[in-house]
Amino acid sequence: MSYSSMKLKEKIVSPSFVVDEMNGIVWSIRLYPRGKDIDSRYFIAVYLHSEDDNNPAVTMKVIYDIPFIGKDSYVLVSRKRQYDFGKCKGYGFPEFAKREEVYDTERSIFLHQDTLTVRCRIWKEGESISQEVRYFARTRIGVEKRYFLWNLQEFSTLKPEKKCTYLIKSPKNDEQIMSVDLFVTAGVNCDEIIRFELFPNDKTIKYSTFRLSLVDASGNKVECNQEELWFDEESECEKFSFFFYEEEAFS
16 A cells, blocks of 8 residues: 555545445445645545446435454544435545554554555445445555665765666566666765666556665665655656765765
């Protein structure tokens, strides 16, 4: 889930499901990992939506509750709502859960094995359920991880703006999937600025995280930064940079 490529206002749509006792209406869950609008950008939004535009509008009270489920089916956060289906095609919760809690502070609870589990129960107001029917669906986000050690020889003597390139290859077939260009620029007070430019060779790559660490002679790592990168047809590459102190890097 942490590798979902959706930006603000973009959604993941669940497989469709049908509740027979609700006139055969087709439903789906719509989840916005980075918020449904600018006002809810710090939250994950969740909506229940009708998918059947050909079905005539029927006024009926629909009750549903949606929780995020943790390990051992434990309910982590839950929201319940009632709405008149005849008046709208979809409704939900723009501020269902805080993104910081799900992805960071409570990550081990919400994202067990990096999987977010959402449950939805739906029924009509004032009617009993003749039989309970359960549906299970799964959406899998394809992820490929690559670790590499980049030894930059004579780094302290690199000329400003001299380009160094590293080719990232797929561990599956050894094909080049991305190239990384590095440039060193002198900054204010003689500090250094390291600039990176990433070029995806595989156009199916839409989103990538890039975590950098400096490694000293003893093999100790100091994490520098972590970047989230989105690629589309209009952008040939993504760029980022970070600062470091010359005496620390070369000591």
